[in-house]
Amino acid sequence: QCDICSLRAMFYCPFCCVPLGSPDGVRVPTATLPWARCDIVFDDSAKKATSVHAKVLAPAQVRIIDLFTSDTSLNRTLSRNRVDDAAGRGSGGLADAETATVREIPEYDPSCAAVLFPDEGSAPLDEVPASWDLAPAPELTLIVIDAPWRRAQALRRHPRLAPLRSVRLRRPPTSRFWRYHAEGPGCVSTIEALAEAALETQRASFANSPTPPPPAMAGDHPLLFFFTRQWAYIAAMSLGGGELPTDEAAKERRSARVRQKDRAKRLRPMGAGESPPVASSGNAGGCDSPAAPT
Numbered sequence: 001q002c003d004i005c006s007l008r009a010m011f012y013c014p015f016c017c018v019p020l021g022s023p024d025g026v027r028v029p030t031a032t033l034p035w036a037r038c039d040i041v042f043d044d045s046a047k048k049a050t051s052v053h054a055k056v057l058a059p060a061q062v063r064i065i066d067l068f069t070s071d072t073s074l075n076r077t078l079s080r081n082r083v084d085d086a087a088g089r090g091s092g093g094l095a096d097a098e099t100a101t102v103r104e105i106p107e108y109d110p111s112c113a114a115v116l117f118p119d120e121g122s123a124p125l126d127e128v129p130a131s132w133d134l135a136p137a138p139e140l141t142l143i144v145i146d147a148p149w150r151r152a153q154a155l156r157r158h159p160r161l162a163p164l165r166s167v168r169l170r171r172p173p174t175s176r177f178w179r180y181h182a183e184g185p186g187c188v189s190t191i192e193a194l195a196e197a198a199l200e201t202q203r204a205s206f207a208n209s210p211t212p213p214p215p216a217m218a219g220d221h222p223l224l225f226f227f228t229r230q231w232a233y234i235a236a237m238s239l240g241g242g243e244l245p246t247d248e249a250a251k252e253r254r255s256a257r258v259r260q261k262d263r264a265k266r267l268r269p270m271g272a273g274e275s276p277p278v279a280s281s282g283n284a285g286g287c288d289s290p291a292a293p294t
Contacts, residue, residue, distance in 0.1 A: 010233070011226050014046040015078060017055040017064075031058040031222040034201040035142045037098070038194065039113075041105060041155055043067040043147035046078055050191035051146035053226045063099040065106070067147075067155075105160045113141040114165045116197055117156050122166035125197055126204035132165055137201050142167075146190040169196050195221035 002013035002020055012019050019028040031054075040051045042064050055062045069077040078101050112135045116125070128134050143161065145152045155161065172188055173196050188196070199221055220228055 009047075011229060012053070012056045014049075014052050017052060017059065017078070019056055029057065029222040029225055031198075031225075033058050033061045033142075034137050034198055034205065035061070035140045036112075036138060037061050037063060037141045039063050039065055039141055039143045040190075041065045041067065041143060041145045041147070041161070042078065043145075043151055043155065049146050050189045050227060051144065051194070052078070053191045054194055054223055057223055057225060060096065060099060064101045066101050066103055067105075069103065105158055107160055108141065108143070108164060110163050110165070111135055112139060113143060114167045115143045115145070115156065115161055116168070116193060117145065117152075117166045118168040119156065119166050122168040124170040124200075125167040126170055126200045128165075128167065134165060137205065142197065144190060144194055149187070167197075169193060170200055172196065189227070191223055191227050195223040195227075198223060 001008050002016055002018065004016040004018065005013065007013050007015065009020055011021075022028055038054060038058070038061055040054065040062065042049065042051060044051075045068070046052055051064075055064055064078050066078045111133060114128075114134060123129055123132070134140065143164070145155050147155060156166075173192060
């Protein structure tokens, strides 16, 4: 149970972004990112999104830009603990002013910020062209968009993100994520992408150095601390049940069911359970209209 908001959750509170209930002998790591800061443009459910892991594990370097919260639901949301000024008033000092949650995308200096996004024109994160005149990793703000893919594409075109360069992973890992999608192979969860980006950046810093990289760079990044435990828990709960929800075949079947339902909705011109409008003396103009396709 979260000491701040009393929410019962496993591993961490997705709203207060603090770890919960660590067993004796288990230490939740504090991750150090190879960039000055990581900004997460967030437009998804906090309970489902993996980018929240980064805020829990690297709170001093991660800022969440919360586009998901509406003004009527500030209580149990990521925006609840934002600060109102540099002194931390407004949140009981729970967040540092530099990394406190904000509600709109700020303006960035194109020479000091890049978006982790695999679009046309993007460059591998560990091989940014010198012509871009981009700040080195320790001075860079890496921006990550955590939203459903089609929404993420729209956010990438936001006026304050559009002028920024895009960087991508050189070798995207095989995803272990359990949520399904309909965007084809090669997609990974936000925290998997961020962890791999950190590893690629760190490896690049050792490329021309006589010092060998630390052993920690050969395994899972600390950013995957909660992710690997969630995966293990799901796998354990599925024992004896055959196929895991993380299996590609299982995700494809769930995705196909959603596509089938969406197609059925588009084929129903009047919408589910909707009857044609009936003209009456009070509505001779026929103001009713068919339900819009979803």
